[in-house]
Amino acid sequence: MHSKDQICHEDYQRTADWLLSQTQHRPKVAIICGSGLGMLADALKCQDSFKYSDIPGFPQSTVKGHAGRLVFGELKGKTCVCMQGRFHMYEGHSLSKVTFPVRVFKLLGVDTLIVTNAAGSLADSYSCGDIMIIRDHINFPGLAGLNPLNGPNDDKFGTRFPPMSGVYDKSLRKMAFDICKSMGVSQYVQEGVYCMVGGPNFETVAEARLLHRLGVDAVGMSTAPEVLVASHCGMRVFGLSLITNKVVKSYEDNETVNHEAVLEVSKMRSETLQVLVTELISQMDINNNTA
Ligand SMILES: O=P(O)(O)O[C@H]1O[C@H](CO)[C@@H](O)[C@H]1O
Numbered sequence: 208m209h210s211k212d213q214i215c216h217e218d219y220q221r222t223a224d225w226l227l228s229q230t231q232h233r234p235k236v237a238i239i240c241g242s243g244l245g246m247l248a249d250a251l252k253c254q255d256s257f258k259y260s261d262i263p264g265f266p267q268s269t270v271k272g273h274a275g276r277l278v279f280g281e282l283k284g285k286t287c288v289c290m291q292g293r294f295h296m297y298e299g300h301s302l303s304k305v306t307f308p309v310r311v312f313k314l315l316g317v318d319t320l321i322v323t324n325a326a327g328s329l330a331d332s333y334s335c336g337d338i339m340i341i342r343d344h345i346n347f348p349g350l351a352g353l354n355p356l357n358g359p360n361d362d363k364f365g366t367r368f369p370p371m372s373g374v375y376d377k378s379l380r381k382m383a384f385d386i387c388k389s390m391g392v393s394q395y396v397q398e399g400v401y402c403m404v405g406g407p408n409f410e411t412v413a414e415a416r417l418l419h420r421l422g423v424d425a426v427g428m429s430t431a432p433e434v435l436v437a438s439h440c441g442m443r444v445f446g447l448s449l450i451t452n453k454v455v456k457s458y459e460d461n462e463t464v465n466h467e468a469v470l471e472v473s474k475m476r477s478e479t480l481q482v483l484v485t486e487l488i489s490q491m492d493i494n495n496n497t498a
C-alpha cells in the first residue's frame with residue numbers, strides 16, 4: 208500500500224488471493240447489506256465466513272447494524288459473497304477504502320453486484336417499510352468532486368471516463384418487479400431515484416425540501432460509491448432501498464429520525480427482502496462454472 212488513501216492493484220490482488228486461499232467458493236454474485244439488513248447472508252448455504260478484522264487489507268465496520276463479516280456460500284446453487292456491513296464515508300474512510308471490497312470481488316470473479324441500503328423517503332407516495340428498486344441515483348459527494356474513481360485510472364479495472372446512464376440493470380429491475388408480483392408484495396414495492404448525501408447527520412427541513420424538488424425519492428449515506436466502482440469494472444448492478452423513515456419536510460412536523468428506528472424497520476422487512484434477493488439470484492443468468 209502506498210499511502211493511507213492510495214490503493215494499488217496489488218493491494219486488491221493480495222486480498223483476493225488470500226480469500227481464494229481460504230475458501231473453495233468462487234462467487235459470481237456479491238451482495239452488500241445495508242443498515243440492519245445483514246440477515247440477507249443467513250440464507251447462504253455451506254457458509255465460509257471471515258471477520259473483516261481477519262482479512263488482510265480490509266477496512267473495519269464501525270456502525271451499529273453492520274456486523275463486519277464477509278460470508279461466502281450458495282444460494283439456490285449459485286455461489287455468492289455477502290458483506291454483512293458496509294463502509295461509509297462519514298466513518299472517516301476514504302472512498303477507495305469504502306469501495307475496496309468491490310474491486311476485490313471483481314478479482315474473485317464476481318460479475319453482478321446487488322446493493323441494499325436503508326433510506327429515508329422524500330416521495331409523498333412512499334410509506335415506511337416500502338421497498339424501492341433503485342432506477343437511478345444522484346451522487347451528491349460525486350457531483351462535488353468526492354469520487355472513488357478520482358486519481359490515476361487503473362485501466363485493468365476500467366476506462367477513465369465511464370458512462371453511468373443505465374447503471375442499474377434494466378432486466379434485473381424488471382425481474383425483481385415480476386418476483387414481487389408473484390410474492391404478492393407489489394403494493395409496497397416502488398421504483399425510484401436514490402440520492403447519496405455525505406451524512407452522518409440526517410437532513411434539515413430545507414435540505415429535505417431541496418432533495419424533493421430535485422426529484423429524489425429516497426436518501427441515504429451510501430451505495431453510490433460502490434455502484435460507481437462496480438460499473439467502472441464492468442459489473443452488472445442491481446440496487447434496493449428499504450424505506451425506513453419519511454424524511455421530515457415540514458416545520459410543523461415534530462417527528463425526528465434516529466438510527467435505532469431505521470434498524471427496527473429493517474428488521475420488519477428482513478424476511479421479504481431475503482426472499483426477494485434469493486429469488487432474484489436464483490432466476491439470474493449466471494455462468495457459475497468459472498472462477
Ligand atoms: O446506507 P446504509 O448502510 O444502509 O445505512 C443508512 O442508515 C444509516 C442511518 O441510519 C446511514 O448509514 C445510512 O446510509
Ligand SMILES: Nc1nc2[nH]cnc2c(=O)[nH]1
Binds near residue numbers: 410426428
Ligand atoms: N440521509 C439519510 N440517510 C438515511 N438512512 C436511513 N434513513 C435516512 C434518512 O432519512 N436520511
